Amino acid sequence: MDLTTFLTAIVVIMVLVIYKQWWMVLLLMLLIIATTKNIKDVIAISLGIFVLYLVQTGSANELWPVVVIALVIIAVLLGIKPEPEQPAYMPGLDYSSLFGGGG
Numbered sequence: 001m002d003l004t005t006f007l008t009a010i011v012v013i014m015v016l017v018i019y020k021q022w023w024m025v026l027l028l029m030l031l032i033i034a035t036t037k038n039i040k041d042v043i044a045i046s047l048g049i050f051v052l053y054l055v056q057t058g059s060a061n062e063l064w065p066v067v068v069i070a071l072v073i074i075a076v077l078l079g080i081k082p083e084p085e086q087p088a089y090m091p092g093l094d095y096s097s098l099f100g101g102g103g
Contacts, residue, residue, distance in 0.1 A: 006041075006075045010048050010068070017052045025049060040078050047074065 009032060016024045032045050048071050055067050 003072075003075050006044060006048075007072065009045060010052075010071055013045075013049055014052055014064075014068075017049075017056045020056075044075060044078050 009028070013025055013028060016022075016028070029045065029049060033042050036042055051067055051071065055063060
């Protein structure tokens with residue numbers, strides 16, 4: 001899941017949490033779990049829903065901007081992956097070896 005998809009999901013979940021549509025939050029969470037390929041994405045969305053739930057049910061409603069910025073930072077940190085190394089060129093695997101040299 002890229003950063004844009006994560007932020008879109010968090011914004012939609014935030015709107016659903018504000019209107020207390022918990023069944024839609026659960027449905028969206030299940031949809032994300034079913035379609036994602038990485039466990040880190042599930043953890044990030046679950047953490048985001050948990051934080052939004054804590055902010056909504058508590059008295060910290062004025063902290064919405066801080067919560068959104070924290071969720072963006074979490075998404076960026078979870079999205080940082082090392083670049084995969086390019087496979088080394090192996091001589092002899094080109095088409096010239098099919099006909100005994102051909103050059």
